[in-house]
Amino acid sequence: MNDQITINFLGAGVAAHVYSLVACAELGSESIRVTMLDRSHEVPDRTLCVWGEPDAVIHEALVAEWRTLRFGYGTQSFVRRMDRLRYQQYTAASIRALLDSRTDVDRLTGEAGAPDASCTVTFDSRHDDRVLRAASINLLQHFHGWRVRTNHPAFDPDVATMMDFRVDQSDGVCFIYVLPYGPDEALVECTVFSEVPWVREHYERRLTAYLRDVIVVTDYEIVATETGAIPMCDRIPLRDRGRSWIAIGVAGGLTKPTTGYTVARCIRDAEAMMRHYRQTGVFTSPAPSSRRFDWYDRLLLKIIRDEPAVVPRILWTLFRRNPIDRILRFLDEQTRFHEELMIFWSLPWLPFLKALVRR
Ligand SMILES: Cc1cc2nc3c(=O)[nH]c(=O)nc-3n(C[C@H](O)[C@H](O)[C@H](O)COP(=O)(O)OP(=O)(O)OC[C@H]3O[C@@H](n4cnc5c(N)ncnc54)[C@H](O)[C@@H]3O)c2cc1C
Incomplete structure (x- = not known):
C-alpha cells in the first residue's frame, strides 16, 4: 500500500514552496509527494523579507540579514538595534532552490482546474471570489x-x-x-x-x-x-474551498493588511496545518488571526484611507517610542494585550478617535 501523503499545489508561487518546506520539516520529506501545477515555472526576481529569530524551515535559503534598522521622518532619522530578532532577506529563487534540495517536486505546466480528488490535500494559490467577509477598505x-x-x-x-x-x-x-x-x-x-x-x-x-x-x-x-x-484590505477569503482543498498565500488571505508581509504568516499557517494533520489525519485551515489584531488593522487601514497625511507621524512615533522588538512582535501579532496598551498609549490618539467614529 502506498501511504505517502500526496500534496498538490494549484499555483507554484512563493507560498507553494514555503508550504512544501514546512511539510518536509513537519511530515518528513520521505513521507510526502509534492506536485505543483502552474501556468509558468519561471521564478520571479522577488526579494522576500521577514523578521524573526532564525527559522529552521527556511534559514538555509537566507540571502542577507541585518540587526539594525533605520527610520526617518521630517529632518530626523534614528536607528534601533534589535535584541533577539533579525531582519532577514530571502528570494523566490533561494526558497525554491532550498526546496529542490530537500525533496523532488513534480512540476506540471498548465492552467489549473478542479483539484484531483485522489490526492491527500490540494493547496490553492489562485484568487477566488468567495469570501467570509467582503472588503470594506x-x-x-x-x-x-x-x-x-x-x-x-x-x-x-x-x-x-x-x-x-x-x-x-x-x-x-x-x-x-x-x-x-x-x-x-x-x-x-x-x-x-x-x-x-x-x-x-x-x-x-x-x-x-x-x-x-x-x-x-x-x-x-x-x-x-x-x-x-x-x-x-480587510477582505477575508473563504479558505476551505472543499474537502482537503485549501487556499494559501495571498489568495488565502495570509497577507497582513497593514504591512503587506506574507511569508512569515505562511510559515506559521503551514506549521499549524501540518501539525493538525499529524494529530488528526485531517487537513483544514487554521482559525483566522485574532479579532483584536483584525480590529487594529481595520482601524489603521481607515486612517490610511481617510487621513493619509497623519500616517507618517503615526508610524514614526510607533517606532520612535517603543522597543523595536516589541513593535515587530506586535506587527507579527505575537504581543500580549498589556503590551498593545503600552503601544497605543505612545501614539497620537486623535486620528484613532476619528477613525473610531467614522464609518
Ligand atoms: C515584488 C514583491 C515583493 C514582496 N516582498 C515581500 C516581502 O519582502 N515579505 C513578505 O512577507 N511578502 C512579500 N511580498 C508579498 C508575498 O509574499 C508575495 O506576493 C508572494 O509571492 C506570495 O506568494 P503566493 O504564492 O501567494 O503568490 P505568487 O507567488 O504570486 O504565486 C501564485 C502562483 O499561482 C499561479 N497561478 C495563478 N492562477 C493560476 C492558474 N489559474 N493556473 C495555474 N497557475 C496559476 C501564478 O502563476 C503564480 O506562480 C511581496 C510581493 C511582491 C509582488
Missing part, C-alpha cells in the same frame, strides 16, 4: 525599487532602512526602504500606500530625490529593478 501597497551600485561607499551595510518618510508625501503615504548589500550596493525601494499604483515616473522621481538628498549620491548605476503591488 481596498488599498494597495505598491512599490518600485532600484538595485543601485555606486562607485564610492554610500551605504552602511549593517543598517537596513525600514521606513524613511523623508520624501514628497503629496500623493499618498510614501516611504523609502533600503536594503544595503555592501557599502556600494543597495536595493532602494519607493513604497506607497494608496488606492491605485502610480506611473513609473512618480516612483522614479522619489528615488532620484532620495538618493540625491538623503543618501547624497548622484553617480550610480541601476543594475536591477523590482516592481509590485500587495493588497491592503
